[in-house]
Amino acid sequence: MTNIRLDAAELRRVAELALGDLEFDYRPKLLDISEALAPNADVMSDRHAGYIYGPGGIGAHHDHCVGKMIEFFDNLDAGLIAVTNVLASVSEDFTETDVDSETSISTIMQYFTPPPSS
């Protein structure tokens, strides 16, 4: 570790790169995967004739898992944006000179806390 305290430009550049990976690579592929995981509407119509989607109960459980999985990765998407935003906000709010005196753990924790809804 060098004596760098805060390189604001680099911090923002990292945020831009992370957001670029998220938007240009991660999200398009995740969208395709989500469409492939979603049950086919045609199958939904007659799936109860089979065992897996009938008395077996596996199909219903898998549909539930798919829904949770899509929700889970949506949350991951939100978390990645959250970290990106925090890095960009820190690069805006602090400079190399005041990073020691003004940034504290509680201060940065507030960056991850949503404001109270009015």
Add this chain to the structure above:
Amino acid sequence: MAEQWFEGNGLDELAAIIDADYAQVPIWRSQAAAYRKLTELAELHHSKITGHLQRAMDHWSSRATSVVRYESSGIAESFQRGMLTASGNARALDAIADAIEAAKTDLDEIRAEWAAMKAAYEKDPHVFDNYAIDGVTGFQAAKASYDQAARDRMHTMSVETTQAWHTDMHEPGPYTGPTYGNVPRVPVTPSDGSGSGGGRDITYPFTYTPPPPTPPPPAAAGADPPLLTPTPRPPDGPQLEFPTPGPGPGVITGPGPVPTPSPVGPAPLSPMHGTPPPNPGLFGGMRPSATPGLPVQRPGGMSPAPAGGPRTSPSVLGQRPTQAGLTRPAAASAANDRGVIRNPRQAATNNAGGGQRGRAQDEDRYSPAHRDGPETDELFEGLALDAGPDVVRPEPPTKVRRRDAGPALRRVPRKS
């Protein structure tokens, strides 16, 4: 429960069930492939975001970064769990599809066999006369046995699919990373990774502009581009050079030109390997190859020590010098005469200070600069005594009786 549901169905009903399941196998296979893609995507993006965060932490040293590290660990843990869940669900769907396909194959065989039996029964109504099961006989007994075989096969299928479900098919669990981040005043523009960032740089007076990429040289028509561009070599070929040896340990230099590498020896490296990079931190710098000193070494092996040229001590080359290659002690100067066996009397006369000579040479001999190998005395042992006229032998003891002293010796003092 499922097995009880099978009890009320015969072969035809179970065949219809397995057909309905089998129709969905391509979708399960597609979903399993999607899960595998999701696993790879999560692993890849987890690696990328980890690299980005590490880069950010390299440029932000503060106790407050522990908060970002903690929140990032939640993202990493969620990524890990998502990967495990997706890969597990892929395995489960593949196992279910395999079980359905196998059950479909077996039920098709049972159904075909029963159709053949029915056809035989239509031709000969007495075919099933000897059949009896559970109190029924004839055709009904035969049909009941095929229905039971179909139920048993469906039961096996249900066990396999249920086991795959309970073993590998799971929900990903709750997400444990951050869900909110303070929105910056200037929206972050996503970068495509070209190097100049995504948008306008508002926090630093300098914006890095990458140099224009150098186009590769045009390749010959039909030739594949080289995987590794060779490093340009000097005209004389690759030479690993050593720094100028100082008065260091274990190096005995002598007159003579710098030897050229022998044509016999390891072949030079191919141009693909290029010139080995210098390591000034290790040797303290490079020197021209014409400087006298250690023999020029070629990469890929050590050069053999040529006769008459400079040589190194055995500790360097790992071999003892031959007798022909030894430098005779007399050729050494007075300052380099350590180790020569001398007549003590001559040594006393040649060196000013008499007794100080031995002390000074002892200090020279035992100094750390000469501790890297055998002492020169050991190297010249047995050679220097018979070598040449410069080696001064100790004179034999003078016990010659003087005849002219005889009478005097025989003179007996007169007693007074």
